[in-house]
Amino acid sequence: MADLKNMTSEEAKEVHLTLVDTIRKHDESYYREDDPAIPDAEYDELRKQLLELEARFPELVTPDSPSQSLGVAPAKGFGKVKHKVSMLSLDNAFSNDELREFEGRIRRFLGLGPAEEVAFFAEPKIDGLSASLRYKKGRFIQGATRGDGQVGEDITANLRGVTDLPLEFAGAKAPPPDLFEIRGEVYMSKADFLELNKAQAESGGKIFANPRNAAAGSLRQLDHSITASRKLRFFAYAWGEASSVPGQTQAEVLAAFKNWGFSVNPLSEVCANMEEAIDAYRKIEELRAELDYDIDGVVFKVNRLEWQSRLGFVSRSPRWAIAHKFPAERATTIIEDIEIQVGRTGALTPVARLHPVTVGGVVVSNATLHNEDEIIRKDIRIGDTVVVQRAGDVIPQVVEVNLEKRPKDSAPYEFPTRCPICGSHAVKEVNETTGKEDAVRRCTGGLICRAQAVERLKHFISRNALDIEGLGAKLIESFYQDGLIKTPADIFTLEKRDAEPGNLQRIKNREGFGEKATRNLFDAIDDKREVPLDRFVYALGIRHIGQGNARLLARNYLSFDKLRSSLSDTSDNAGDAYAELLDIDGIGAAVADAVTEFFREDRNQEMLDDLLAEVTVTDFDPPAQDSAVAGKTVVFTGTLELMTRQEMKAKAEGLGAKVSGSISAKTDYLVAGANAGSKLKKAKDLDVTVLNEQEWLDLIGN
Known part of the structure; x- marks a missing residue:
């Protein structure tokens, strides 16, 4: 991972997205298939990188991040x-x-x-x-x-x-x-x-x-x-x-x-x-x-x-327990090639192909190089002898290059300036705030780039999204290549189009299919025509919206109609709708901007219209809470003495309350400690119920 101290927020977003996608894929292998593609130590290293990145850039910490979520949904073979x-x-x-x-x-x-x-x-x-x-x-x-x-x-x-x-x-x-x-x-x-x-x-x-x-x-x-x-x-x-x-x-x-x-x-x-x-x-x-x-x-x-x-x-773990993992293990090997992978946001990510080496009893053959700047900083070249390390998370990382063993004809690696998938220009954007180039180079092909379109479709049908049994990543690639599925809505019109007279691409005639397999696929698709709100929001692939943030939005808006109409009305990140979004505890400006940008885009609205003609998004049903504050919005202010603010907030959320950072007419309670300031005055002006610490604890039965 690139130097955290010098990493820009845009660079951090791209690295974060790459780590999140990689961890999720390995979660699937580990929890669902009982066949992890990498050793636990490597998986732990990726997760450690994720936590370090989120500590440096706390705006990236969202409930949907693998740092906040766990495992995958159960398989269908069991109850x-x-x-x-x-x-x-x-x-x-x-x-x-x-x-x-x-x-x-x-x-x-x-x-x-x-x-x-x-x-x-x-x-x-x-x-x-x-x-x-x-x-x-x-x-x-x-x-x-x-x-x-x-x-x-x-x-x-x-x-x-x-x-x-x-x-x-x-x-x-x-x-x-x-x-x-x-x-x-x-x-x-x-x-x-x-x-x-x-x-x-x-x-x-x-x-x-x-x-x-x-x-x-x-x-x-x-x-x-x-x-x-x-x-x-x-x-x-x-x-x-x-x-x-x-x-x-x-x-x-x-x-x-x-x-x-x-x-x-x-x-x-x-x-x-x-x-x-x-x-x-x-x-x-x-x-x-x-x-x-x-x-x-x-x-x-x-x-x-x-x-x-x-x-x-x-969301993912108890505060009172921790696992001290055994240390990372290292080995020396040779970089045989550097390949470029293109993600669903167009980010070009370099991966080192290694001469297979055993690290702690496990054979590894690839390592992440993260981005172009990381290659330049470490001066990593094809043919180099390198030390690789696996510890904690998913993909091994290159720790250092042995310059004494570098081949005499070695040349610096030239990062491609065109997308290896579609040939479009790959550029580094300039951060408007800092004036610096992003670390990540992106394909400008957009919708014409197969890698981006296919990766978005893969995300849409992934286990934590719609989870369509039998419709996996390889089948999505195949169907996309043959023009059968280009958009999410195409998944749900597949059976109808397959049955059209004169169709020469009947799915039952494809290799590996037949009448029964085709019927099973169509039934699995039909089984997902009713989608829970949080899964649907996550499936849309909005930047920064993983499982946790999708659940957070679902819990606050309750229905997709309300979420869509509210966020479609935002203008230039201003107004009541945008302020309401920012009031959700856990939603920062980066997340709010990404969500509102998604709903303001006309092409996304067209995609949603087509998709909602085929599926029904069910309203969010909050877990039943036997609590006087379940569903209520509470704000804490001032110096709290009976509990720490962190403990107060955790207790409230555990009882089903919504914790907000600002006072509005929708606030139910303001819990005011010593030296409460402007929030107390605003609460009184808006006739919000004000409680001291003991009154709050009495209310929640603590």
């Missing part, structure tokens, strides 16, 4: 299970300093003094498949995968075959809770993995790359007898919905799990403070090679459940 309590992922740390900063964030959020100790529960991070197990009065009744964190796959029958998963609580000193949801990791031991692959080779079956893939593939078998034959195991480490919780700390609850008959990792321990937690990490890292199961780091959780409750969650 669906809606998690009563979301199954979230964890933020990552890669150094001791990042762990100390994590502790600092906890202290600031809770308002703790330096003398108060924060104890952590440390446990190995198992490299397996997350599962949630539902028990009623101590009896196992249902099991599910994580899925997208909100909805998972029903794998109840398969989980019954997991070796050390109790079907009934055992050894409990007191009656079990009426309802308790155990969460943990299904994994396969290294010995059982080797035995399975040996048997697979002898029978001509699939050879698994590693124990994690083997465990995930085995657990998601439609034939649960196959799962039962594969010696899967389970470590319990968390819980979801529960009628009661057997303890006041993480350690006490895990002790109850063990008493109930669950396997709890024996290396787990309570650390009195962060320095002890860092020591625990070192001890577990030293034992890593000796363990009969794979781990890729150590998880630290605030031990006190009361503090966990107060800290709460962000």
Whole structure:
């Protein structure tokens, strides 16, 4: 990634978009297909780059970013299970300093003094498949995968075959809770993995790359007898919905799990403070090679459940837990070629094709070079011997060039000034504010560029958008090339056009199709003629609008008609409609500008007219909240003393309230702390209900 300190906001937007697209593709491979295209360490490196970029440019932090969302929707081969309590992922740390900063964030959020100790529960991070197990009065009744964190796959029958998963609580000193949801990791031991692959080779079956893939593939078998034959195991480490919780700390609850008959990792321990937690990490890292199961780091959780409750969650992860991943691994190889990929915004992204090299037991053959300026800054050339690193996220990165081994006939890489897809000029725009050229070179071909049009269509049918079963990226490319699908609306008129008399391109006659496959495709398309508002907004591919921001817009506008009419009326980023958009907490100027520009464009309006003639966008149905402030708009101002502002805001949003940054006639409550200023005066002028901190806490039942 280019130097963050010297990166312009426009450059950051392009790098962010590339990272987001790449991470989403790898999420699909990991969560849906159980066949990650890259090792976890590489995936972690991409995610780390994303977080660093968003820290430097906070306007890029949107609820739809992979930093705020998780996983993919469940596959259709299983029933669906809606998690009563979301199954979230964890933020990552890669150094001791990042762990100390994590502790600092906890202290600031809770308002703790330096003398108060924060104890952590440390446990190995198992490299397996997350599962949630539902028990009623101590009896196992249902099991599910994580899925997208909100909805998972029903794998109840398969989980019954997991070796050390109790079907009934055992050894409990007191009656079990009426309802308790155990969460943990299904994994396969290294010995059982080797035995399975040996048997697979002898029978001509699939050879698994590693124990994690083997465990995930085995657990998601439609034939649960196959799962039962594969010696899967389970470590319990968390819980979801529960009628009661057997303890006041993480350690006490895990002790109850063990008493109930669950396997709890024996290396787990309570650390009195962060320095002890860092020591625990070192001890577990030293034992890593000796363990009969794979781990890729150590998880630290605030031990006190009361503090966990107060800290709460962000959209993707809990504030009270973090995973310290094991360090990156490096290797030396040669750049055999540099290829240019064109994204759906026309950005030209260079990718280094490497002589395959093993990094930490995984073969890598490509690395991202990010943009033209990054190539120039590092003076990267074809034929160079380079050090590559994989750590954390998706694609490996080139760390440095070995100039001593550079070929004598080496020449600087000349970045193309024409699009390799359509031949149009590829230019760098000049930032009007700074006067500097953008780092990203873009194709000017627009709609005539196949890469941009095809990538937009791929996004439209992707898993987190319309999710049309059987209509994947390769089929979109093929249909686009043959003129069958050029716009989103064409997807929904495909069957009608296919049946026209004299049509010589019948889909049933295409390679890989037939009557049944064609019927299945048309049925899958028809199944998506009714689309939830948040998915539809995300599918449109508006710049900066990912899943999180799409959900944010849906929650505030509730219907597409209202969203469209409101944002179509904005003029030069001014007026009440634009101000209302900016009032949404989490929507900054960059996002607001992108959304309003999309709806002001006549070609986009024509596309929407055609598309809405074929599909129905269902209104957003907010989750039911048993709260006095659900659906209300609240503003916080002044110096808050009973809770930090961050904690107040998180609590309000968790109860279904909308937190705004400014006062308007639509504001329901202003919570005013000490030294409240102009917002308090405006609230009184508009007759908005003003509450002090204690009145607000009484209202929400805290």
